[in-house]
Amino acid sequence: MIELIGFEESDRNEFTELAIQSFVEDKELYGDYPPLIDIEHRSLRFIDQGNTFKILKDGKMIGGTIIFSDNKGHYTLGAIFIHPSYQNQGIGEQVLHLVEDRYPDAKSWYLDTPYLSYRNHHFYEKMGYRKTGEEIPNKDSDFKLFLYEKVM
Numbered sequence: 001m002i003e004l005i006g007f008e009e010s011d012r013n014e015f016t017e018l019a020i021q022s023f024v025e026d027k028e029l030y031g032d033y034p035p036l037i038d039i040e041h042r043s044l045r046f047i048d049q050g051n052t053f054k055i056l057k058d059g060k061m062i063g064g065t066i067i068f069s070d071n072k073g074h075y076t077l078g079a080i081f082i083h084p085s086y087q088n089q090g091i092g093e094q095v096l097h098l099v100e101d102r103y104p105d106a107k108s109w110y111l112d113t114p115y116l117s118y119r120n121h122h123f124y125e126k127m128g129y130r131k132t133g134e135e136i137p138n139k140d141s142d143f144k145l146f147l148y149e150k151v152m
Helices: 009-022 024-030 091-102 117-128
Strands: 001-006 052-055 060-067 076-081 108-114 129-135 145-151
Touching: 001 024, 001 091, 009 024, 009 052, 009 060, 009 076, 024 060, 024 108, 052 091, 076 091, 091 117, 117 129, 117 145
Parallel strands: 076 108
Antiparallel strands: 001 052, 052 060, 060 076, 108 145, 129 145
8 A cells, every 4th residue: 555644854864765766767877866865965955845755655665755835726746756666566656646636726736857767757748747848957967857747
């Protein structure tokens, strides 16, 4: 059974290590972890600024998500991660449904994902998101993010 449970301070270390392990593929592909991860301090940015949830499977933490709101019905999926040993099992789909169910007032959802993360693109499009643009966070790099939106 998959559950979305509120993050507690005592979860911080395990939550962070799960995020780091979940983004190893990004590190290998792009040469660095996503901006969410402060690898030098082994900490996650934004963890205290959004609505942060741990993802549990049969009571065991296997990932997490951070959600931001503008308090007007527009939400941003700031991060979602699932440990690699639990990926490709339909858990991400279940988690997105749980997230959406938790925010019934949502008019729209936004997210970004790296341009070479084809599996993510397919997944988000399958879940009803559509690509709305691209962003280059660092003008000195070829790295870009694809921007997605889902209107409810």
